[in-house]
Each structure stands twice: as C-alpha cells, then as structure tokens.
Amino acid sequence: MQVKIVIGTIAFMLTMMIMGFAALREPTRLEEYTHAFEGRSIENGAKIFEGNCATCHGMNGKGEECENTAGEKIGCQGLPLNYQPLLCGDISDRTARMNAMNWAGTKDAFVESVVAAGRGGTAMPVWSAQFGGPMRDDEIKNVVAFVLNWENDALCDEELPTFDWPTLADTFLTDFPDGDAANGETLYVSYGCSGCHGAPDGSIPANVGPDLSAIAVDGGTRIEDYTAVMYVYESILEPNAYIAEQCPTGPCVGPPSAMPANFAERMSANPQDMADMLAYLLGQ
Ligand code: HEC
Ligand code: HEC
Structure with missing residues (x-):
C-alpha cells in the first residue's frame, strides 16, 4: 500500500514536470510552426513569381534581366520590386512608393492590392480571381510574401545615388x-x-x-x-x-x-x- 502511494506520487510529479516542460516549450513550438508556415508560403511564392512575374520584373525582382517563355532576353516592362523605395519604410513603415502613390494603408496591403487588382492603364495585370484574374487568395498571399521577403538590411541601408539633372535647355x-x-x-x-x-x-x-x-x-x-x-x-x-x-x-x-x-x-x-x-x- 505504502509503496503504491510512493510510486503514485512520483508518477504524478513526473507527469506534471513533463507537462510543465511541454507548456513552457509551447510558445517556441508556435513560433517554429509560424516560421515554417511563412517559409513554405515564401517558397510557394517564389515558384509563382518565376512563372508569372519574372517576365516583366526580372527573376531577381530588380527590373533588369527579363526573359520570355522561350528563354530569350527581353526588356523588362515592370518596375523594380526588389527595390529600396518600394520595400524600405520609415519608423511607421511608410515607403517612398507609398508616399508617391498616396497610399494610406500598410505596406503589405499596398503590395497586395497592386498584385491582386493590377494597375489600370498600365501593363501590370490583375491577378486575383476576385477581380477576374487567374489566382486564388492563398496564391496571392504567397507571392506577396515572396516579394516582401526581399526587404533586408543590405537593401535598406544602401545609399541611393541622387544626381542633380541639368534643367531643360537646348544646351x-x-x-x-x-x-x-x-x-x-x-x-x-x-x-x-x-x-x-x-x-x-x-x-x-x-x-x-x-x-x-x-x-x-x-x-x-x-x-x-x-x-x-x-x-x-x-x-x-x-x-x-x-x-x-x-x-x-x-x-x-x-x-x-x-x-x-x-x-x-x-x-x-x-x-x-x-x-x-x-x-x-x-x-x-
Ligand atoms: C506584363 C508585365 C507584368 C507582369 C507579368 C507583372 N507585372 Fe507587376 N507591374 C508591371 C508594370 C508595368 C508595373 C508598373 C505599373 C505602374 O506604372 O504603376 C507593375 C507594378 C507592380 C507592383 C507595384 C510596384 C510599385 O512600385 O508601385 C508590384 C508590387 C508588382 N507589379 C508585382 C507583380 C507580381 C507579384 C507579379 C506576378 C504575380 C507581377 N507584378 C506581374 C508589369 C507586370
Ligand atoms: C511600362 C512601359 C514603358 C516603359 C518601360 C518605358 N516607357 Fe516610355 N512611354 C510609355 C508610354 C505609355 C508613353 C506614352 C505616355 C506618355 O507620354 O507618358 C511613353 C512615352 C515615351 C516617350 C514620348 C513618346 C512620344 O511619341 O511622344 C519617350 C521619348 C519615351 N517614352 C522614352 C522611353 C525610354 C527612353 C524608356 C526607357 C528608359 C521608356 N520610355 C520606358 C511607356 C513606357
């Protein structure tokens, strides 16, 4: 009887320790899960980008080096996306492009809205099925995650050159x-x-x-x-x-x-x- 109680108590304590440990690890697991989820989303986005966007924006998103489906070099029609003025924001994460386009929402929403709805009157197509394009919502999210993932310290810390263009005169x-x-x-x-x-x-x-x-x-x-x-x-x-x-x-x-x-x-x-x-x- 005594032995059973002792074993029971030890077993109970062990269970609590294991459960406590698992509870402690829970936030990390959630984080790992989120990272893995984001990682998969970006990976899927990369494939979507390669198949749908690179012809106009370039494989590296710099708006240089575009190829048609036959693999021939063509001029890029799209703007650079792997680009400081689009991705790098100030303290409230406002970027130069958001200011230039008078966008009041968040940066992520700015990129997502252009991708989903395209830009009327320009070569940028509509992509979301919601607006008559070919992509599901999850595909839009993935390719947007891939574009936003180009933001990094090297891109954002780079000094952009500015040149004082001579004013217009025939000389x-x-x-x-x-x-x-x-x-x-x-x-x-x-x-x-x-x-x-x-x-x-x-x-x-x-x-x-x-x-x-x-x-x-x-x-x-x-x-x-x-x-x-x-x-x-x-x-x-x-x-x-x-x-x-x-x-x-x-x-x-x-x-x-x-x-x-x-x-x-x-x-x-x-x-x-x-x-x-x-x-x-x-x-x-
Ligand atoms: C047929 C060419 C073409 C294709 C394909 C294309 N784009 Fe574009 N994209 C453009 C053009 C042109 C613009 C600039 C529109 C303008 O003048 O405002 C643009 C603009 C954008 C912008 C806004 C950039 C800014 O600074 O305002 C984003 C973001 C973007 N494209 C993402 C994508 C993504 C993601 C895909 C693939 C799903 C894609 N584009 C496919 C031509 C294209
Ligand atoms: C995304 C498409 C696009 C790209 C890229 C582009 N242009 Fe244009 N360009 C246009 C459109 C559309 C017009 C007509 C509207 C206007 O006048 O702004 C135009 C107008 C012009 C005009 C005036 C043409 C005329 O008949 O009056 C010149 C010159 C010109 N572009 C030169 C260039 C040069 C040089 C480059 C590259 C450095 C370039 N464009 C890149 C779309 C583009």
Missing part, C-alpha cells in the same frame, strides 16, 4: 560627355524601354508606349520650343510632364503616365546612361 547636353550610341542600344533593353516601346529598328513591335523609330523628328514637334533632344530628355525624367497622343492600342492614358516615373532615380547611379540613350534614340 543641357553639353553638361554630359559625348554619348555612346552602341551602349545606348544595350541600355534601351536593360532599362526596359524596349519592353514597352519595342525596338526603334522595328524588330520588336511597340506594345505599350509609342513606337520611337521616328522620335528624332517627331520629338521636335510635340511641345512648342522643344527640340527633339529636350523632349526625349524630359520624357525620360518626367513622363507625366506631357502625355503623348498615340499609343499602340489607342490614345495614351494619363497623367499619370503608364511609363514608370523612376528613371531619373535609376539613372542617377550612372548619369552618362542618359547621354548614351539620347545618342542611340536621336543620333546625337
């Missing part, structure tokens, strides 16, 4: 060394211009923005007192300053223009790219 080009047209042709693809405007030699048809094959002449007719060089320079730096009339599928829309407004920022790293691009498009 502004003298501020640049001579442009290299051959390099301009390469840049025209790597900046994604060809993704929307096609190739000026007609080998790739324009599909979103106007055909630029005659821009060296037409550019001088768009705005009074503007030379073609001034017009193209301003079109690249400030697409909203003037909306061209004729786009490949009808009248061009805007402002806001469907042409990304961040080339001034992107070219700041290499202002000479502007001179090379102008040399290519205008033969200057």
